Amino acid sequence: MRGTAGVCLSSLQNAVLRRLLPFSSAGLLPRTRKQPYQPPGGPPSEQALDSSAGPHRSCCRRAAAWATVLSALRPAAGAMCNGDGCTARCAPEASLQSILASNRLWAHEQTQHDPSFFSKLKDQQTPEWLWIGCSDSRVPANELLGLGPGEVFVQRNVGNLATHKDMNVMSCMEYAVTVLKVKHIIVCGHYGCGAVKGALTLPCATPGLVNLWIQDIRDTRDKNIELLRKLRGPEQVDKLVELNVMRQVFNVCTSPIVQQAWDAGQTLAVHGLVYALSDGILKQLTPPVTSLGDFEEFSHEQELDGLRHLSLSVLEHMSFEREALRRTSMERQASQRPQQDGSTPTAPAGTTFA
Numbered sequence: 001m002r003g004t005a006g007v008c009l010s011s012l013q014n015a016v017l018r019r020l021l022p023f024s025s026a027g028l029l030p031r032t033r034k035q036p037y038q039p040p041g042g043p044p045s046e047q048a049l050d051s052s053a054g055p056h057r058s059c060c061r062r063a064a065a066w067a068t069v070l071s072a073l074r075p076a077a078g079a080m081c082n083g084d085g086c087t088a089r090c091a092p093e094a095s096l097q098s099i100l101a102s103n104r105l106w107a108h109e110q111t112q113h114d115p116s117f118f119s120k121l122k123d124q125q126t127p128e129w130l131w132i133g134c135s136d137s138r139v140p141a142n143e144l145l146g147l148g149p150g151e152v153f154v155q156r157n158v159g160n161l162a163t164h165k166d167m168n169v170m171s172c173m174e175y176a177v178t179v180l181k182v183k184h185i186i187v188c189g190h191y192g193c194g195a196v197k198g199a200l201t202l203p204c205a206t207p208g209l210v211n212l213w214i215q216d217i218r219d220t221r222d223k224n225i226e227l228l229r230k231l232r233g234p235e236q237v238d239k240l241v242e243l244n245v246m247r248q249v250f251n252v253c254t255s256p257i258v259q260q261a262w263d264a265g266q267t268l269a270v271h272g273l274v275y276a277l278s279d280g281i282l283k284q285l286t287p288p289v290t291s292l293g294d295f296e297e298f299s300h301e302q303e304l305d306g307l308r309h310l311s312l313s314v315l316e317h318m319s320f321e322r323e324a325l326r327r328t329s330m331e332r333q334a335s336q337r338p339q340q341d342g343s344t345p346t347a348p349a350g351t352t353f354a
């Protein structure tokens with residue numbers, strides 16, 4: 001058997017498999033129980049690589065050899081667990097060793113490309129972007145943005161939600177905005193999202209935590225029922241995907257974290273995007289939002305019922321916020337005025353939460 005790099009794999013494969021798979025197999029890799037556990041080894045030896053033919057330079061040959069070995073390893077690992085003497089741990093162990101070997105290959109490639117790659121990242125991270133996206137395995141933030149490690153802070157959950165009472169997303173956002181000082185927050189949905197599909201098709205009474213989790217998407221569904229009823233099937237799902245992104249952008253913009261950052265003059269833009277699984281392209285749903293006014297203006301101009309609703313929500317939010325600020329300011333002034341009887345002013349009602 002010859003691999004893509006022209007390597008005769010039989011001996012190399014066995015040599016590497018011996019290092020990667022520390023368990024007995026159905027005759028492929030005889031091993032006694034007394035042998036100590038061997039963690040995954042490094043890249044193939046120079047000796048093994050020297051046997052490869054072709055015009056590639058050493059690093060290219062190394063990567064090609066690893067890729068060939070890994071592709072050979074996966075079916076081999078699967079087959080090994082069908083034989084006599086296999087245990088329930090064989091398949092998961094083989095999968096783990098395969099993915100650890102893949103990790104070593106990746107780490108090796110990074111340092112081949114840039115020897116200081118890991119030393120630069122070790123002590124600091126200064127990402128400019130916070131990504132709030134769906135947990136769907138087909139929507140990996142770094143890869144589809146073309147950004148490497150250290151360039152994007154990531155929060156993912158089912159349905160890319162950013163609800164104010166979710167301590168996970170809010171604490172992540174707080175750290176990203178106040179400590180890392182990210183300059184952008186992306187809320188990204190994706191067409192064909194299973195969470196959104198569930199919000200359209202599953203009855204509320206369906207058991208399970210995921211069903212409870214997607215309740216916020218159901219709220220968006222209910223507020224846009226007339227628009228959604230005009231659509232069917234995937235079109236209906238995809239429209240609710242977009243409306244859900246808008247709703248989450250609204251949540252991000254009205255969160256105390258982002259409001260405080262904007263009040264303090266921090267540079268911070270919020271973006272609503274949607275990703276197409278079919279072609280890997282991101283579509284921009286909102287212009288960069290750098291204030292609540294930006295969001296209100298944009299949503300007011302749109303024809304969509306959902307955005308008109310959010311526009312009103314923003315106006316209502318701003319109106320209540322202004323009122324609360326005015327009340328707090330008046331109460332603060334009152335508390336600072338000297339008391340006629342000379343007593344110490346007490347904290348006014350409304351300035352504490354207790």
Ligand SMILES: [Zn+2]
Nearest residue numbers: 134136193194
């Ligand atoms: Zn999804």
